[in-house]
Amino acid sequence: MTDKPRIGFIGAGLMGHGMAKNIVEGGYPLAVLAHRNREPVEDLKGRGAEEADSVADLAARSDVVVLCLPGSPQVEATLDEILSGDASGKTIIDCSTSNPVSTRVLAERCRAAGATLLDAPLSRTPKEAWEGMLDVMIGGDAQDVARVRPIVETFAGRIVEVGPVGAGHTMKLLNNFVSLGYAAIYSEALAIGAKNGVTAETFHAVIGGGRMDCGFYQTFMNYVVGHDPNAHKFTLRNAHKDMRYVVSLANESGIASHVSSTVKNGLATAEAIGRGDHYLPTLSDIVAELNGIKRAD
Structure with a gap:
């Protein structure tokens, strides 16, 4: 037996599978909920997790529920199910990339039901999720954060x-706005260069290793010049969703959204032309194509 809190995990997908794996291997009793892909759930069951039949069943088995979902609509629907039962004393940790306007409303609903909501979104990739090395930015009361920090x-x-x-x-x-803004800048700069005799390889030879280099730049360019289709596994559809949230937050805050709206509109175009399931660095191809440039293979 263990005196560790019982954890429920909803969203064992690309990022969530590794997270849940590390929770159960950390000695926490874990219940998981299957969605479309059963492979992660079967793997987690092999590591000692149990499978719940529904959100309500998972919540009843858990002291702490971790969410790793696509966005606010899914989080809101899941919270509706959790709060329809007895949620008193439970803590929900939302690791999704959600709209803060929605998050604050949900936190009040949880508080009224005797539960606690913390927002703990993630940075880095599925590789770091598997290795237990994600960056987490967590919001909430300091005592509540301290209580869940070991998890x-x-x-x-x-x-x-x-x-x-x-x-x-x-x-x-804000983190995603900065990175997605850079993706838009890289893509447009590469297109301007291509029209004027500067190849992507030349661009990379100058920028790479210089003051404007960074980890995000490296994964982006590992697709552009390294031709690795899996260099940066983040879809244009998710990028567009995040930028819609950014613009919404700017509007709610009364901030003029000149740059964020421009970045959002570029991603909206990418999704509208049927490229939403493609990974973010392919934005460079889309901007090139829209400007009559064919990428050299």
């Missing part, structure tokens, strides 16, 4: 406490 530490290499509930998702969106 989060099973899948995080770095944890940054960013403020009250909602601040985690706000910081995640």
Whole structure:
């Protein structure tokens, strides 16, 4: 027997599988919920997890519920199911990239039901999720954060406490705004260069290793010049969703969204022409094609 809290995990997908693996291997009793792909669930069951039949069943088995879902609509629907039962004393940790406006409303609903909602979105990739080395930005009351920190530490290499509930998702969106803004800049710069005799390889030879180099730039360019289709596994559809949240937050805050709206519109175009399931670095191909440039193979 263990005196560790019982954990329920909803969203064992690309990121969530590794996170849940590290939770159960950290000695926590774990219940998981299957969705379309059963492979992660079967793997987790082989590591000692149990499978729940429904959200309600999972919540009843759990002291702490971790969510790793596509966005706010899915989080809201899941919280509706959890709060329809007895949620008193439970803690929900939302690791999704959600809209902070929604998160703050959900936190009030949880509080009224005697539960606690913390937002703990993620940075880095499925590789780091599997290795237990994700970056986590967590929002909530300091005492509540301290209580769940050992759980989060099973899948995080770095944890940054960013403020009250909602601040985690706000910081995640700001992080993604910066990175997706760079993706838009790289793509347009590469297209301008291609029209004027500067190849992607030449561009990379100058920028790579210089002051404007960074980890995000390297994964982006590992697709562009390294031709690795899996260099950066983040879909244009998810990028568009995140930028819609950024623009929504700017609007709610009364901030003029000149740059964020431009980045969002470029991603909206990518999804509208049927490329939503393609990974983010392919934005460079789309911007090139829309400007009459054919990428050299």
